[in-house]
Amino acid sequence: MRNHPRTDKTPGEKKGRTPRRAFLGAVAAATAAGALLKTQPLFGDTAIPSIRIPKAVTESLAAPPRRADFSGTGITGAQVFANLCKDEELAALFCAAGNYHIINEIAQVGIPCYGGRTEGGMCAAADGFTRATGEVAACSGTEGPGFTHMIMNIATAHFANSPVLVLASNQSIQQEDSWKRIQFMYQQPTTEGLKKYGKRITVPNRVYEYGAYAFRNLKSGVPNVVHLDFPLDVATERFQDPSKIGSFYGKERYRSESRAYPGSKELQQAIDMIGKAERPVLIAGHGVFVRKAWDALLQAAEKHEMVVVGSGPVRGHFPDDHRLSGSMSNDALMSADLVIFVGQYLMPTVGEWTLPPGVKTIRVHPVQEDLGRNWPVDLGIVSDEKVFLEALANGLPPKKRPSWVDEVAADKQKREQANLALNERYLKYSRDTNALHPWVLGKEVHDFLYKGDIDPKQTVTGWGGNMIGFASMRWLRANRPAQEIPVVYQFGPMGPDLAMMMGAGVAVQRGIGPQAAYQGAPVVVVTGDAGMGFSLLELDTFVKYKIPVICIVYNNNSWGTFPFALGMNTPRALHMYLFQENLRYDKMAEHLGARGEYVRTPEELRAALKRSYDAAAKQGYSTLINCQGLMEFNIDKLYPPAPSFAPEPGVGAVSH
Amino acid sequence: MEDYAKRGVFRGFHALPVRHGVAAFRMIWHRDRVFDLIVDTQKKTLRIPVVLPAVPSRSPLYRDFKAFVAGHHAASLPDHRRIERTKARVRCAHHRGSVSLTMTVRDGDYAYALQRLIHLVHETFLLFLTSGPYRDYLVDQLGADAEIG
Numbered sequence: 001m002r003n004h005p006r007t008d009k010t011p012g013e014k015k016g017r018t019p020r021r022a023f024l025g026a027v028a029a030a031t032a033a034g035a036l037l038k039t040q041p042l043f044g045d046t047a048i049p050s051i052r053i054p055k056a057v058t059e060s061l062a063a064p065p066r067r068a069d070f071s072g073t074g075i076t077g078a079q080v081f082a083n084l085c086k087d088e089e090l091a092a093l094f095c096a097a098g099n100y101h102i103i104n105e106i107a108q109v110g111i112p113c114y115g116g117r118t119e120g121g122m123c124a125a126a127d128g129f130t131r132a133t134g135e136v137a138a139c140s141g142t143e144g145p146g147f148t149h150m151i152m153n154i155a156t157a158h159f160a161n162s163p164v165l166v167l168a169s170n171q172s173i174q175q176e177d178s179w180k181r182i183q184f185m186y187q188q189p190t191t192e193g194l195k196k197y198g199k200r201i202t203v204p205n206r207v208y209e210y211g212a213y214a215f216r217n218l219k220s221g222v223p224n225v226v227h228l229d230f231p232l233d234v235a236t237e238r239f240q241d242p243s244k245i246g247s248f249y250g251k252e253r254y255r256s257e258s259r260a261y262p263g264s265k266e267l268q269q270a271i272d273m274i275g276k277a278e279r280p281v282l283i284a285g286h287g288v289f290v291r292k293a294w295d296a297l298l299q300a301a302e303k304h305e306m307v308v309v310g311s312g313p314v315r316g317h318f319p320d321d322h323r324l325s326g327s328m329s330n331d332a333l334m335s336a337d338l339v340i341f342v343g344q345y346l347m348p349t350v351g352e353w354t355l356p357p358g359v360k361t362i363r364v365h366p367v368q369e370d371l372g373r374n375w376p377v378d379l380g381i382v383s384d385e386k387v388f389l390e391a392l393a394n395g396l397p398p399k400k401r402p403s404w405v406d407e408v409a410a411d412k413q414k415r416e417q418a419n420l421a422l423n424e425r426y427l428k429y430s431r432d433t434n435a436l437h438p439w440v441l442g443k444e445v446h447d448f449l450y451k452g453d454i455d456p457k458q459t460v461t462g463w464g465g466n467m468i469g470f471a472s473m474r475w476l477r478a479n480r481p482a483q484e485i486p487v488v489y490q491f492g493p494m495g496p497d498l499a500m501m502m503g504a505g506v507a508v509q510r511g512i513g514p515q516a517a518y519q520g521a522p523v524v525v526v527t528g529d530a531g532m533g534f535s536l537l538e539l540d541t542f543v544k545y546k547i548p549v550i551c552i553v554y555n556n557n558s559w560g561t562f563p564f565a566l567g568m569n570t571p572r573a574l575h576m577y578l579f580q581e582n583l584r585y586d587k588m589a590e591h592l593g594a595r596g597e598y599v600r601t602p603e604e605l606r607a608a609l610k611r612s613y614d615a616a617a618k619q620g621y622s623t624l625i626n627c628q629g630l631m632e633f634n635i636d637k638l639y640p641p642a643p644s645f646a647p648e649p650g651v652g653a654v655s656h
Numbered sequence: 657m658e659d660y661a662k663r664g665v666f667r668g669f670h671a672l673p674v675r676h677g678v679a680a681f682r683m684i685w686h687r688d689r690v691f692d693l694i695v696d697t698q699k700k701t702l703r704i705p706v707v708l709p710a711v712p713s714r715s716p717l718y719r720d721f722k723a724f725v726a727g728h729h730a731a732s733l734p735d736h737r738r739i740e741r742t743k744a745r746v747r748c749a750h751h752r753g754s755v756s757l758t759m760t761v762r763d764g765d766y767a768y769a770l771q772r773l774i775h776l777v778h779e780t781f782l783l784f785l786t787s788g789p790y791r792d793y794l795v796d797q798l799g800a801d802a803e804i805g
Contacts, residue, residue, distance in 0.1 A: 279736070331783055334775070335736055350664040351686060357778045358663040376663050407734055418787075567795065641789025647782065 051593040053544055065110030074240035077207040078102050078230070082109040084211040088219075088251055090165070091135040092506060094122035096149075098142020099169035101235035106138070114506060116541040119146040120534070121499035123153035123166065124487075125541075128503030130162040131314040132460060132482050133513040134290055136218045137503065138165040143183035147229070151190065152493050153500075154225055158194040159490040160313035161286055161345050163223035165214060166191070172232040173202055187229045196224035204237035209247035212254040220255055221366055222345055223290055259384035260366055262391060266381045270340070270362050271395045273379065274304065277338035279404045281326060281355070283649060285385075286312030287343020287366065292513075293386035294318065294481050297342075300393035305401040307408050309333070311344060311649045311656060313489040316478030316514075320651060321456070323405065325412075327650035330354040332411035335404075340364070343385035346490060347374040348656045354647050364388045419443075419474060422641075427602070429639050434600055435630040438468045438554050439643055442475030444602050445526060445552065448609045450477055457483065458518050460504050464488045464497035465528030466560030467634045470643035472526040473652035481514040482507075488654050495534025497527035498551055502538050505547040522548040522616035529555045532585055536592075539622060543593040548616035550609070551589070551624045556631040557581040563634055563642075582628065589624030597625040657681060657693070660774060666691070686781040687798045693773075700761045702773050707748070707780060708755040710797045717793055721755060722748055724784045728776060739776075744769040746776065 067086065068079035075083075082105035093113045095103050107113040116122045119141030126139035141147045147168040157164040171184035188198045197217040201210045207230075214226045242248055262270075274280050284297055288310070294317040301308045301318070307326040310318040320327050333354045341347070341363040347370075351357075362379045363371055371380035381388065426437040450456040457480040463472035464487035478484035485504055487497045501523050511519025527535075532553060542549045562577035586596030595615055597608040605627060612623035636642040646652025661669035666683040672692070674680075679695040694703045711718050725748045728739045739746055745760045757776065761769045785794055794800035 330787075334779055334783065335734065337736075351778070351782070354782045357665040357774055358660050403734070567792075636789065636792045642791055644789075644791040644794075645786065647786045 051591075053546075053593075057544060066108055068105070068109075070240055070242060074238040076101065076105070076235065077204050077237045077239075078105040078235040079109075080208050080239065080245060081211050081230075081235075082106045082111075084208060084215070085109070085111055085138070088136070088215045091133060091137055091512060092126070092129050092503070093138045093140060093167075094125040094129070094503060095119070095138075095140035095167075096122055096142070096146060098146045099140045099167055099230065101232075102167055102169065102230055103140050106140075112506070112510065114502070114541065114545060116499070116502065117537040118499075119149040120151075120153050121496065121502070121538045121541075123150040123164070124156065124496035124499040124535075125503035125506070125538075126164045127153060127157040127160060127162045127496075128462065128485060128487075128500035128505075129507050130157075130164055130503070131160065131485050131500075132504040132507035132515060134292060134482070135513060136163045136165060136215070138167055140167040143169050143171055144185040144187075145183060147185070147187055148190070151194075153496055154191060154227070155194050156487075156489075156491045156493045156496060158225045159346070161222060161224050161290070162313070163218040164225050165218060166195070166225060166227040168227075168229045169235070170200065170229040170231050174233060176231075188227065191225070191227045194225060195227045196222075198227035198229075200229045200231070201234045202231065204234045205239070205244055206246050207234050207237075208245050212247065212251070215251065216255040222287070259387055260382050262364070262381045262383035262388050266379065267388075267391055267395060269379055270364075270381060271392070273338060273360070273362060274306070274340065274392075274396065275399070277360075278401070279336050279407075280304075280306045280338040280340065281333055281336040282306045282308045282340045282342060283344055284308055284310045284318050284342055285344030286314070287345055287385040288389070289314060289317040289343075289481060291343065291384060291386040292481075293343075293389050296386055296389035296393050298322075300389050300396060303393060304396040304399045305405060306340075307333075307336075307404065309649045310478070311653060314482050314485050316481045316483040319457075319479045320477045321479045323409065326408050328415050329408045329411035330647040330650060331414070332408045333649075335407060338362070341375070342388060344656070346656045348648075349374045350376070352656070353649050426633075426639075429633065430602065433630055435633075436554070436600060436602070436605065436627045437633050437639075438471035438556075438629060439474070440602050441468070441552070441554060441605060441627055441629075442471035442526070444605045444609065445472075445524070446475040446477070448606065448613075449524065450479070454613070455518075458521050459483070459524055460501075460508055460515070460518075460521070461485070461524045461526065462487050462497055462501040462504060463526040464500075465494065465526075465531055465554065467556060467629075467631075467643065468526060468528045468554035468560070469654075470645065471554075473646050473654065474643075476526070477651065486654055490655055492654070494528075495531040497525050497531050498535035498549070499538045501525040501549060501551075502541055502547065505542065505549055506545070509545075509547050522550055522613060524550045524552065526552045526554070528560060529553055529557065529579060529583065529585065530559045532588075536585065536588060539589055539592045539594050539624065542622045546620050547622070548620050549622045550612045550616055551622070552627060553585050553624060554627050554629050555583065555585060556629040556633070557583070558631040560631075560634060562631060566635070578631075584626060586624055586626035589622075589626075595621050595623035597623060598628070599625060600628045657683075657770070665774070665778075686777070687800070689798070691777070695766075700764075702759040702761065702766070702769055703756060704758075704773070704777060705751075705756045706754040707757050707777055708797075710753055711750065711755050711793075712753070713750045717788075717790060718750060718755060720788060721780075721784065724780070725757065725776070728772075739772045744772060746773070 068075045078101035086109045096119045123139040126137040129137040308318040309326045338360045363377045364381045368382045423443045426439040430437045461476045462485040505523045508515045559577045565574040586598045590596040599605045615621040633639045666685040669683040672680040681693045685691045759769045759773045
């Protein structure tokens with residue numbers, strides 16, 4: 001599906017009624033007039049102008065790209081770097097204004113760029129883009145203040161093994177340590193432990209060399225964050241002769257696409273172990289997604305009837321709705337007699353996951369040093385994930401395991417029934433209180449996205465938050481690669497949910513990688529009111545770039561962690577966890593140029609979802625649905641059982 | 657038991673002094689808690705005296721746990737998961753706030769009974785407690801972090 005182009009009018013204006021903002025503007029003007037009547041002349045009855053996307057945005061996006069070269073006045077360090085990014089097919093840049101030389105040249109050279117409201121939000125967007133596509137994306141911020149704003153989301157990207165290129169300006173070398181100018185800081189130590197590679201580029205003619213370092217690290221081996229900081233001296237240095245630039249040769253010479261192949265003996269050993277196993281489980285880690293190995297995975301699993309569970313910061317490289325999926329069969333996983341970890345970047349420790357104690361284990365990983373970490377292995381194989389799965393698919397003989405498949409299917413059915421039984425109880429709570437229980441919200445979203453008129457593989461979702469997160473994790477599904485993004489994966493950040501889905505929305509809008517078949521579809525994010533404090537203003541960015549999102553906000557008037565204040569018997573602490581009640585995030589959304597919906601019942605939510613999806617799919621509008629809930633639903637003694645973590649691995653997993 | 661220890665299932669595994677023909681072992685296992693395993697060949701039992709601490713005897717948790725344990729004899733379970741009554745019998749008991757598990761060996765196959773007992777405790781922590789309405793218990797009694805589990 002594709003978006004219909006949006007005009008610069010707001011939803012209310014398009015309906016032909018009196019523009020809401022014009023009305024509000026008149027009210028505001030009248031109020032101001034009353035206050036100032038005796039002392040100042042009136043402002044007049046001029047309406048406050050409507051929200052609109054500036055013409056300059058459209059014109060700027062349509063401006064022709066330009067690649068700088070050595071002719072004339074030469075090429076700057078920033079342009080050298082931008083050209084390198086273009087040659088490396090950097091998929092997107094997300095930034096807040098700052099680091100001007102670098103971001104301007106990256107935009108000018110023709111790389112898709114998006115400017116948002118905060119550096120942190122744009123870093124999350126870059127992470128969301130990489131999770132939705134598997135491609136490298138960059139984020140950028142200005143020197144100290146902008147760069148430090150990104151830290152939470154740099155860390156989030158790091159623990160998600162996202163190949164995010166973090167760029168930041170950093171004053172000039174000539175004035176370093178002089179206190180002559182503001183905003184200088186030592187950036188690289190700040191990202192220590194949060195990156196794969198980082199460098200403050202201090203020698204101008206090495207800008208290309210270190211750019212190559214960056215992409216070599218981003219696109220080789222196990223991906224992760226790379227951080228470059230650019231002093232002004234480097235970004236503005238001019239070169240009129242290529243010979244003045246060090247290591248100035250193309251990507252085909254500064255990095256390699258070579259991959260590790262499994263040894264034939266080890267591969268045969270793995271095939272024998274799998275063949276002898278009665279109940280094998282293959283854990284398909286993030287490396288399977290990174291290497292786009294989902295077809296080989298499917299082929300191997302179906303040929304030999306292995307049960308598969310996907311894991312990692314983006315879900316769907318093995319579909320939840322596949323008959324061999326064990327993602328909702330944690331009880332049955334305890335029956336496994338062999339576990340094969342493939343591309344599991346962050347290994348669980350023994351006893352964390354629902355796998356039998358002491359189960360035989362094969363681990364396949366591209367880096368030898370990680371084999372045996374956290375989890376004892378019977379067979380460790382150094383190999384690229386895709387190469388291994390292709391070899392496995394070729395080497396395994398066809399086999400049927402009907403009793404094992406039935407056991408897993410029966411367990412999945414049991415869990416689905418348990419979820420529905422819980423929903424009945426929570427539905428009663430919702431009706432008794434006239435407030436949405438988060439579980440009921442999750443169930444409604446589930447039914448709308450996967451059991452209604454929409455292709456259940458279409459919509460990319462993201463979710464976060466505490467109380468709402470416990471419910472969303474149980475109900476959202478991934479039926480194809482990169483369909484679900486658990487924002488809180490591993491690092492557990494609160495708040496970047498909406499901003500991260502900005503990047504995922506860009507990926508879907510542009511139809512990149514696994515999103516190609518669903519280009520232009522809306523994205524959905526389920527988040528909490530606490531998260532609004534971090535990301536709400538990025539709704540402006542969605543609207544500005546015409547990326548349709550449906551942002552479902554569970555509004556329980558508090559940080560979901562408020563039971564900490566009660567559980568620790570510290571009643572004087574409770575106020576710190578609470579917000580004003582009944583805040584209208586839907587109204588705030590309207591004032592950012594999006595649609596707003598307010599719901600308190602499942603029926604209202606159902607109708608709002610339909611309206612919002614229609615508006616997104618047909619007109620490209622974004623909507624925020626404010627779901628009024630109740631914080632007390634998180635108190636086990638009042639409304640048992642309070643939602644909690646899902647067993648891992650599988651649906652609802654947030655770690656490893 | 658040593659095989660489990662070698663595979664990292666539990667830590668600090670060691671034997672305690674034998675008393676009156678009763679062997680005992682100690683290890684650190686789920687939630688970093690100390691577990692004792694008592695092997696009484698005269699009574700033909702394997703017993704873990706404290707599987708779940710601080711459980712009120714009339715609580716829903718204890719009621720549910722009894723059903724969970726009894727369910728492991730169910731004929732509907734696949735062979736590889738069921739505790740076969742002709743080979744061993746499991747029961748839980750409540751004593752001074754703690755819940756214990758005892759496996760009675762009926763056919764002399766201690767290896768079978770031990771394997772099923774270890775799996776049962778493992779499932780208690782990874783399936784029973786996490787799938788049921790026991791968040792407060794996990795946090796208050798077993799030291800789970802309410803934010804991260």
